[in-house]
Amino acid sequence: MPIHEKSLIRPENLRTNDNLVIEGMDVSGHWSTFIEGRSITDYNENLQDEIAALPGGENIHRCWQCGSCTNACTVNAINPEFNPRYWIYLIRLGMEDELLRDKDIIWQCVSCNKCTYACPRDVAPEGVMKATAHWLELKGHTPKSPSMIFDEGFSSQVFETGKIEDSLVLRNFLKDTGQPLRQPWLESMILGLIKRFPVFYLIRLGLMQVFRPKTKGWGRARKAIEEYVHEVEAANRKALGLKEGAE
Amino acid sequence: MTKPVLIIGGGPAGLSAAHALATAGRKTILVEKEDRLGGAPILSGYARLVPSHEWASDAIGGMVTRVEQNPLVEVHTNATVQTFDGGPGNFTALLKDGTKIEADSTILTTGFTHFDSINKPEWGFGTYPDVVTTTQVEQMISSGKGVRCPSDGRIPDRVAILLCVGSRDRQIGREWCSKICCTVSANIAMEIREMSPKTNVYIYYMDIRTFGLYEGEFYWGSQEDYKVKYVKARIAEVTSDGKRLLVKGEDTLVKRPISIPFDMVVHAVGMDPNVDNMTISSVFGVDLNRWGYIGRQSTYAHLAETSRPGVFVAGAATGPETIDDSIAQGHAAAMAALNLTNMAMKTAAE
Numbered sequence: 001m002p003i004h005e006k007s008l009i010r011p012e013n014l015r016t017n018d019n020l021v022i023e024g025m026d027v028s029g030h031w032s033t034f035i036e037g038r039s040i041t042d043y044n045e046n047l048q049d050e051i052a053a054l055p056g057g058e059n060i061h062r063c064w065q066c067g068s069c070t071n072a073c074t075v076n077a078i079n080p081e082f083n084p085r086y087w088i089y090l091i092r093l094g095m096e097d098e099l100l101r102d103k104d105i106i107w108q109c110v111s112c113n114k115c116t117y118a119c120p121r122d123v124a125p126e127g128v129m130k131a132t133a134h135w136l137e138l139k140g141h142t143p144k145s146p147s148m149i150f151d152e153g154f155s156s157q158v159f160e161t162g163k164i165e166d167s168l169v170l171r172n173f174l175k176d177t178g179q180p181l182r183q184p185w186l187e188s189m190i191l192g193l194i195k196r197f198p199v200f201y202l203i204r205l206g207l208m209q210v211f212r213p214k215t216k217g218w219g220r221a222r223k224a225i226e227e228y229v230h231e232v233e234a235a236n237r238k239a240l241g242l243k244e245g246a247e
Numbered sequence: 248m249t250k251p252v253l254i255i256g257g258g259p260a261g262l263s264a265a266h267a268l269a270t271a272g273r274k275t276i277l278v279e280k281e282d283r284l285g286g287a288p289i290l291s292g293y294a295r296l297v298p299s300h301e302w303a304s305d306a307i308g309g310m311v312t313r314v315e316q317n318p319l320v321e322v323h324t325n326a327t328v329q330t331f332d333g334g335p336g337n338f339t340a341l342l343k344d345g346t347k348i349e350a351d352s353t354i355l356t357t358g359f360t361h362f363d364s365i366n367k368p369e370w371g372f373g374t375y376p377d378v379v380t381t382t383q384v385e386q387m388i389s390s391g392k393g394v395r396c397p398s399d400g401r402i403p404d405r406v407a408i409l410l411c412v413g414s415r416d417r418q419i420g421r422e423w424c425s426k427i428c429c430t431v432s433a434n435i436a437m438e439i440r441e442m443s444p445k446t447n448v449y450i451y452y453m454d455i456r457t458f459g460l461y462e463g464e465f466y467w468g469s470q471e472d473y474k475v476k477y478v479k480a481r482i483a484e485v486t487s488d489g490k491r492l493l494v495k496g497e498d499t500l501v502k503r504p505i506s507i508p509f510d511m512v513v514h515a516v517g518m519d520p521n522v523d524n525m526t527i528s529s530v531f532g533v534d535l536n537r538w539g540y541i542g543r544q545s546t547y548a549h550l551a552e553t554s555r556p557g558v559f560v561a562g563a564a565t566g567p568e569t570i571d572d573s574i575a576q577g578h579a580a581a582m583a584a585l586n587l588t589n590m591a592m593k594t595a596a597e
Contacts, residue, residue: 008502039504045447048474061474062467064455065500089500092476098501121467 009035044094046241051091053239054134055232056127063088069115069125075108082108084115084125087132099132100141107133107145138240149176159225162215165208249592251276251321252584253340253350255328255527258286259570260562261356262310263577264584269319271585276321276348277314278340280523283324284311286358287563288570294388295438296570297430298461303389307570331531335557336591352557352587354580355541356573357527359518359563362413362421370409370514371485377403377492378485378512380412381428384435394439394446396511402443403510407494408432409482410452414517414567423538425517426567429456432515433465433475440473448475449509451482451496480505485512518567533558540566551580559583 013036020032051057063085070076070085082105090099099106109129116126136142144152153172157164174181194202215221237243252268254261257279268275281290285307288296293303314320323342330341331353340348364372364380371378376398387394396403410432414425429452436448450469455477457466469475482496491508498505520539521527528535534554536542541564544552551559561580562573 037504039506040498040501041506041508043449043507062471064466064470064477065479086500093478093498095501 008038010038013038040095042094044096047094047096047099048092050240051128051131051135054131054236056124056129056134057131058127059121059123060088060091060128060131062121062123063092064121065089066120068118068120069123072114072118074110074112074114079105079108081105084109084129088123088125088128091128091132100136103136103141106136107142107147109133134236135240138237138242146173146177149173155229159222159229160214161212162218162221163213165212167205167209168212249273249588250337250349250351252581253278253338253348253353254356255353255531256286256356256358256562256564257281257284257311257314257322257324258356258358258562258573259288259307259310260358260564260568260573260577260580261286261354262307262314263574264354264356264561264581265314265320266310266317267578267581268584269314269317271581272319273585273588274319274321276323276350278323278326278328278342278348280327281324284314284322287361291361291382292386292389293382294385295434297427297434298464298571328530335587338557352559352584353531354551354559354561354577354584355527355531355533355553355564356560356562356577356580357521357523357541357564359520359540359567360522362425362516362519364412364514364516366419367412367416367514369484370412370482371487371492371512372514375485375487375492375512377510378514380514380516381408381431381435382516384439384513388435388438388442393442394511401510403446405509406436406439406446406448406511406513407482407492407507407509408436408448408450408513408515409485409494410450410455410515411481412514412516413519415453421517421519421538423517423567424456426456426458427569428515428517430458430461430465432513433457433461433469435513436475437465437469437473440469440475448473449507450475450477451480451494452477453479453481478505518563521564524564531555531558533560536566538566540564549583551576551583557587 015034015036016030017028017032019028048060052060065085067085070083073082073084075082087099087102087106106129109126111126113126116124119125133145137144137148150173153176154169157169171181251274254265254275254277257277261277262284265275265277288303288307296303296306315322326342326344328340329343331338333339336351338350338353340350361382377396379397384394395401410429413421414423414428432450436450439446439448455466478498479500480496480498482494484495486493491510492512493506494509494512495506524535524539532555534542541560542554543560543565544554551561553560559580561576562568
């Protein structure tokens with residue numbers, strides 16, 4: 001076996017039997033080590049359509065595998081396992097099992113969009129990564145990513161009040177991701193603010209936190225936004241063949 | 248009086264040369280071995296042509312009518328040249344039926360032969376009825392019956408098109424790219440998707456050579472507008488699990504063996520030198536190139552010349568060629584034939 005092919009053997013594909021007799025021959029122990037086949041036996045033709053149905057994934061079918069995205073990728077420079085080109089291929093051909101092997105790194109995209117500018121076919125790989133991470137969450141393969149938790153907290157506040165109260169966003173995010181509120185960087189930032197900010201601003205900031213004002217006449221806008229968000233979410237779940245609202 | 252120009256082969260290049268010469272007022276004799284004119288696009292029943300999407304029967308059929316109706320063109324079908332003697336200005340050709348033709352010059356537009364997939368038995372052609380060639384798919388489309396599995400007439404759920412069947416393959420002595428199969432395959436893939444949107448089409452490729460402007464319309468178009476999937480793999484073998492065809496190979500981008508079920512496998516067959524090229528070479532006394540096509544003397548200065556003065560060549564007789572380029576070369580050969588006469592007259596006048 002050529003040396004480079006040894007790297008293709010995955011530990012989970014090795015089978016050893018403590019007791020095995022084949023045609024009267026005792027081949028127990030490491031003599032009976034088998035490598036399970038790696039052959040791909042079918043394509044899941046729905047996978048590309050499912051990713052394409054989620055926001056950002058629309059242009060995945062354009063990819064011709066040049067690798068410009070992976071070459072441009074910020075995360076790939078740190079972790080060579082992070083390979084958008086490869087995942088796009090797996091999705092295009094419906095190799096779901098292969099894709100799921102990387103479920104714990106796919107969400108790590110930092111949305112720098114270097115790939116978006118490098119891509120000669122306008123696939124928008126950053127969008128595809130976002131859609132894929134979303135798909136993994138909706139299908140229950142991964143827990144909600146921190147960035148998704150942040151996004152949800154952020155937008156739910158906007159939907160509710162039409163305004164952003166930064167400290168509440170931050171507090172909710174830390175709470176929802178199970179992180180302690182007392183963060184050294186946060187403390188030094190708050191101390192810095194207290195030291196340098198004019199008293200007037202500090203009083204306003206404090207009042208905001210207590211009274212949490214809403215944008216005037218927000219009720220109608222809120223209703224429209226919520227309707228739209230619900231509509232999009234329902235469409236996404238439908239495209240993925242999931243039950244409505246079972247998040 | 249100047250003798251006519253003899254054209255051998257009534258495909259796109261020959262039709263184009265005949266039309267050009269007759270339009271310039273020269274008498275032309277067109278000799279075709281089959282029972283009708285039109286060449287591969289007509290005889291093999293092509294459907295919609297690349298890149299215009301016109302039906303072959305309309306586009307090439309129109310060229311046939313134009314030539315047949317021209318009083319300056321004399322057409323001999325079911326005819327082949329037995330002997331060919333003389334030199335520029337006074338060639339004599341003897342047809343199989345004994346007709347003697349005097350010609351000023353000759354243009355060989357003898358075309359190509361489709362690769363016979365039986366020569367790649369590992370890809371299942373001739374073994375499984377649902378393994379077909381691009382030519383057969385063209386016929387399915389042009390017949391109006393649609394693309395269906397020959398075994399039971401069902402519309403396939405999944406079609407694989409294998410590129411480079413009979414091209415780029417030392418094992419079978421074919422070192423050339425047949426130039427047009429990538430584009431034709433992309434075109435066929437789009438037509439299948441249009442006729443039957445539920446049919447998924449996969450193209451297995453080594454390289455995609457949809458050259459020039461074909462890139463956007465055919466390669467990108469098939470991916471972007473028709474969601475045709477391209478897999479970088481040269482297929483090792485086509486077998487069957489008893490129900491469906493199994494396409495086996497290595498998906499090189501994931502470094503994994505593949506064994507994928509398909510309902511229909513299409514061979515994108517290449518363009519071989521005309522099977523009669525050895526005979527043509529000896530009858531007309533022209534050299535073949537190292538690949539077995541009729542050799543051209545010059546790439547730039549004298550476009551249509553063969554190794555024998557006064558005998559010109561155009562189209563796929565010289566190597567894999569597109570229809571539109573064959574037509575252009577037919578015009579070039581007609582111009583070469585006209586020049587030959589003019590030069591002779593000039594010399595005589597001096």
